[in-house]
Structures are given as C-alpha cells and as structure tokens.
Amino acid sequence: MPESPERPVATAARVYDYMLGGTHNSAVDREAAAHMVRSFPLAAVGARYNREFLGRVVRFLTGAGVRQFLDLGSGIPTVGNVHEIAQAEAPGARVVYVDYERDAVELGQRILSDNPDATALLADLREPDVVLGSPEVTGLLDFSRPVAVLMISVLHFVPDDAQALDLVRRYLSRLTSGSYFALSHLVRAEGRAGNLQRETRHVYNSTVAENLAIREPGQIAAFFAGLELVEPGLVAVPDWRPDDPDYVPDEEDVPRRVGLAGVGRVP
Ligand SMILES: C[S@@+](CC[C@H](N)C(=O)[O-])C[C@H]1O[C@@H](n2cnc3c(N)ncnc32)[C@H](O)[C@@H]1O
Numbered sequence: 001m002p003e004s005p006e007r008p009v010a011t012a013a014r015v016y017d018y019m020l021g022g023t024h025n026s027a028v029d030r031e032a033a034a035h036m037v038r039s040f041p042l043a044a045v046g047a048r049y050n051r052e053f054l055g056r057v058v059r060f061l062t063g064a065g066v067r068q069f070l071d072l073g074s075g076i077p078t079v080g081n082v083h084e085i086a087q088a089e090a091p092g093a094r095v096v097y098v099d100y101e102r103d104a105v106e107l108g109q110r111i112l113s114d115n116p117d118a119t120a121l122l123a124d125l126r127e128p129d130v131v132l133g134s135p136e137v138t139g140l141l142d143f144s145r146p147v148a149v150l151m152i153s154v155l156h157f158v159p160d161d162a163q164a165l166d167l168v169r170r171y172l173s174r175l176t177s178g179s180y181f182a183l184s185h186l187v188r189a190e191g192r193a194g195n196l197q198r199e200t201r202h203v204y205n206s207t208v209a210e211n212l213a214i215r216e217p218g219q220i221a222a223f224f225a226g227l228e229l230v231e232p233g234l235v236a237v238p239d240w241r242p243d244d245p246d247y248v249p250d251e252e253d254v255p256r257r258v259g260l261a262g263v264g265r266v267p
Contacts, residue, residue: 019047040200046255073154227264234262
C-alpha cells in the first residue's frame with residue numbers, strides 16, 4: 001500500500017483525483033501535481049482523456065451485453081464512476097472496485113453503502129488470488145458469465161514487464177467467452193511529446209509513492225494476446241470510439257500521444 005503514516009506522500013489516486021478536479025486530495029498531492037503540470041502543462045488533459053475513455057468503454061460494454069465489471073485500480077470514486085454509468089444503462093449491473101489506496105476504497109464503500117450491486121475492495125491487484133478469492137468478488141461476480149476486467153491507467157504502476165503480463169494472463173484466465181478486457185496505458189512518445197513525457201515521469205517518480213513505467217506499443221499490444229481486439233484496435237486514448245462524430249485526431253495534441261487504449265473480447 002502506498003501510504004506512510006509518519007510522513008505524508010502523494011499517491012497516484014489522489015494526484016489523479018486532483019487532476020480531474022476532485023476534492024479528495026491533500027496539500028502534498030496538490031504540490032506533486034503542480035510540479036508535474038510545470039513540466040507537462042497538459043497532464044490534466046491526459047487525465048481527462050483517460051477518464052472519458054473509461055466512460056465510453058463502460059457504455060460500449062453494457063451495449064455489448066456485459067453486466068459484470070471488475071475495475072482494477074479504480075481510483076477515488078469521482079464523477080462518472082463505472083457503477084453510475086453501467087447501472088444507468090443496465091440496472092442491476094454489478095461492479096467490484098479494487099484499489100490499494102485506503103482513502104479511495106473507504107470513500108467508495110461509503111458511496112456504495114446503499115447499492116447492493118456494487119462494492120469496493122481494498123486489495124493489491126498484484127495479488128490476483130486474493131482479489132479473485134475475496135468475498136466481495138465471489139459474492140458479486142459470477143465468472144461463469146461474461147465479466148469485463150478493466151485496467152484503466154493502472155498497469156503502468158506495475159513496472160516489471162513480466163509481472164504485468166503474468167497478472168493480465170491470470171485475470172483473463174478466469175474469464176468465460178464473451179468477457180472483455182479494457183486497458184489504457186502510458187506509451188513511449190517521440191519528439192517533443194517524448195521529452196515532456198520523460199521530464200514528467202522524472203517529477204512523478206520523485207514525488208509520488210508509485211513509479212510510472214512507460215511501455216512500447218508492442219509491449220502494450222502483448223497484453224491482448226489471445227483476445228479479439230474490438231474496433232478500432234489499440235489506438236490513442238481519445239481516438240477510441242469518440243462520442244463526437246466530427247472528431248478528428250490532432251497529431252499535434254501532446255496528451256493524445258502519451259497513452260494507448262484498447263478493448264479485447266474473450267473468444
Ligand atoms: C491513475 S489512477 C486510475 C483510476 C481509474 N482507473 C481511472 O482510470 O479513472 C490509478 C489507480 O490505480 C491504483 N493502483 C496503483 N497500483 C495498484 C495496485 N498494485 N493495486 C491496486 N490499485 C493500484 C492507484 O491507487 C490509483 O487509484
């Protein structure tokens with residue numbers, strides 16, 4: 001768990017909440033975010049792109065008939081949570097949020113106290129047996145039916161490449177045909193975006209409890225091995241099924257170039 005009671009440190013969950021305009025963060029998180037915004041003024045735009053992708057994915061998945069969601073590294077419940085979107089589209093849709101940041105999970109549990117179809121679990125996603133064997137997961141999710149596993153902007157906090165691949169494989173091995181896996185992940189950028197990205201990662205890794213691993217496109221594609229990639233495939237985060245029918249990708253848009261997103265279906 002990323003907290004140290006003796007000396008407060010910024011955490012990924014609270015820095016991200018601050019970037020999205022949330023209020024569940026402390027001075028140390030705001031300071032880390034301010035450092036980051038100095039090296040990468042568009043960091044908050046990247047966070048917003050990611051959160052919007054999450055919304056589009058959940059609407060796509062409910063449209064595809066999915067009624068169960070396992071949201072790994074779910075973060076601080078902020079506007080546009082998975083259960084809000086899924087249950088608005090499909091009442092009774094079931095959601096288990098998993099995060100290792102205590103504040104995020106406790107807040108989630110309070111918000112969900114009167115929601116029998118959603119819950120929040122305090123656990124480390126690097127322990128799939130603990131997550132999948134927890135009463136929260138076994139009580140709410142039925143793995144003999146399709147489940148969507150979401151790893152949205154979280155796998156880059158697992159720096160070991162082999163461990164990250166193994167984790168995805170272990171979660172996916174539990175899924176039945178018609179299940180889905182959705183991912184967004186920081187990708188190595190080139191040129192000006194690459195320089196900004198390197199500086200930002202340096203600031204992030206020296207101020208936030210978690211370290212960021214930025215991967216190559218091929219490494220990110222490898223997470224989808226054995227799955228059928230949903231159209232349009234693995235693409236820049238805002239390019240994945242944009243809501244705006246007039247959306248045109250902007251090659252100069254730096255935050256657009258630092259993350260990839262995709263959705264795979266279990267055949
Ligand atoms: C950038 S936020 C993304 C939140 C949400 N998925 C979204 O995209 O809006 C990353 C979250 O992953 C969580 N996280 C990072 N490593 C984790 C781990 N090993 N186990 C559980 N949660 C983790 C952090 O606490 C944080 O809340």
